[in-house]
Amino acid sequence: MADFGGTDLEAFRTEAREWIAANFPAALKGRGNMMMREERAEPDADQEAWRKAMGDKGWGVPTWPAAYGGGGLEPAQARVVQQELNKAGAYNPIGGMGVMMFGPTLLEYGTEAQKQEHIPPIVRGEIAWCQGFSEPGAGSDLASLQTKAEDKGDHFIINGQKIWTSGAQWADWCFCLVRTDTSKKHEGISFVLFTMHQPGVEVRPIPLIAGSSPFCETFFTDARAEKKDLVGPLNGGWTIAKRLLQHERSGLTGAGGGLGGGGKPLEQLAKDYVGVDAQGRIADSDLRTRLVANAINWRAFQQTAIRAMMESKGNAGPSSATSIMKNAGTQLIQERQEMTLEIMGHQGLGWEGEDFTKDELEAVRGWLFGKAFTIFGGSQEVQSNIVSKRILGLPDLTQNH
């Protein structure tokens, strides 16, 4: 297996290391990617330079085809790039929904012209995308969506409302599910792209239980999408949407743990806040038992992620196992967030103010925001349905709707 080494790979590792050393601004070392923040500051010159360097190199999306600006690397080489970035304390400045969901989907379903137009700006991190999927009446039952696109010859006119459009306030473009046939449910949905910078688009951020958020309500009033930006056939958007959701779910729970789970190890945190007994064990034995149960499941989850990755090597994209991964991963993360607050005790109840450390306040907000992990990107219940019906073959009582 080429993954585990070989002289070619070592030569590539040297090349990657040297390129990162030459291009990664030292001032950015150890800093996180701004993409995940709720409130974004303007990037400084170093951040801009790093984005441009990675964008031109194509290594932000290392396995995407070089024909569209991607890195054109083998998965083994891509892992080497990631390892070398980690070693250098460097982040990948190319991210967001264009990278995680839309790009891979367009590479699979887009026309050559669509790929030539839309993929390179994603590779270079120049265009931010948002996802127009959920609606107030179409959450778990996404296919009941009502946002309507009227055929006007060379373009569509779009009217309706989307919700949970993450990052809509910063987005340049939207990939959107619209209804182009009201007589059918799944077969009346099309997948269109349009610019957010037009008069018919209005965005309102939604305050969440965790405070401000990247989520928005987005209203379309006679918004315009060009015909050339219809992806796949008219009324054939549902198949593409399902594929995109697979990418979303695998992105949320991949081996890297897209939803987080980083920071100080919980066991160390527990020792610091709760104390240890004479044998060095966490003093609260009840908590210790639950911590270790989570740790064992967490490890098994990571082992599964690696196994799934090895097994799917050579396949075009994520396997159906990603549905299992989302429920398993999100549950473990939520447990960890709950236990983090429990460990912090009264200090884990702070909302703001100098009586609490930055880590404590972030733990509280993270705990609250984490409740969305089992709701968005396919709720816990929808994921369980996918497992029980598609994988286990149990009857689907909702299929007629």
Add this chain to the structure above:
Amino acid sequence: MAVLSEEQSMLRDAAKSWVQEKSPVTAFRKMRDSGAELGYDVAAWNEMAEMGWAGVIIPEEYGGSNFGYLSLGLILEELGRTLTASPLLSSGLAAASALILGGSDAQKSEWLPKIAEGTVVGALAIDEGPHHNPEKVATVFKDGKITGKKTFVLEGMAAGIIIVSGKGPDGLGLYLVKGDDKGVKRHKLSLADSRGAANIDFNGAAAEPLSGGAALIDKVLDRARAGVAAEMLGSAVQAFETTLDYLKVRVQFGQVIGSFQALQHRAAKMFTDLELSRSAVEAALAAIDADSPDVPELVSLAKAKMGDTFHLVSNEMVQMHGGIGMTDAHDAGFYLKRARAAEAAFGNQAFHRDRYAKIQGY
């Protein structure tokens, strides 16, 4: 539901109708949005006091009605339904209990009538670190003065008197400190549940001992724990009922989501846990009224069970409401945040499971 006396039924009904009319969750939201300094609505608290709620456990000779803890629990439960923030638990239950059980005649005469009429708010200051640990006390009482740091004092900003645990010449005990003593320095905490709490530094503040030593601390804490559990019961029941209503109206896949068996079973599980929790909470309150020797174990049982149930129900409230439950505009987040804070107050589930095992000798 416990078998109630006629007086208790009337008290509960009065509490229910006042809470529904005067203090719905929108009132809590308003209080939060206004950034109220004390963490509760003072006008609403005055109304509660006028109805005699602050004096429910206080003997009649000190201006109370002497209706007992189960009666007070009924009121706390109703307040918990709409997350009504008030000093009733800290003052009318915890501080009042300390004075009733450990106060001298003079102390009782001076403070209990004021607590009963709501003109003075009392608070209980026990913990000194991030976790509830009443035995770990560095605060020292010497020559009539008390010095130490207390954390997470509920209604600490509003308190006119503070009942403080400290180490005196004869060991651990409770001490009465006036809130306006110049040796008292308080710092308001901004908590996720928007309630009033403070960290308090005592720097040679004048303090009067209560009698009863370490045993008094346990007794007072057990009463406070049972009171929190009663409030949690009301919050959890309301969180459940609101969620149940939603299951009956939210349509996805052409049917109300409550028609899905997976959700029905989760609702049935919550209902089961709520019934178990109610029994545990009412048994603890009744044991306190009967001055039964098994108060400690029944209180730990109630706080542990109630903590798990409120935790479950508040999380399910968010999950079953889906995206709308994640928005600040919906009430679900309030219940989730309150559950976390109430769980931590006076010992979380792990603390009380451990205490229960110790009491039972294993």
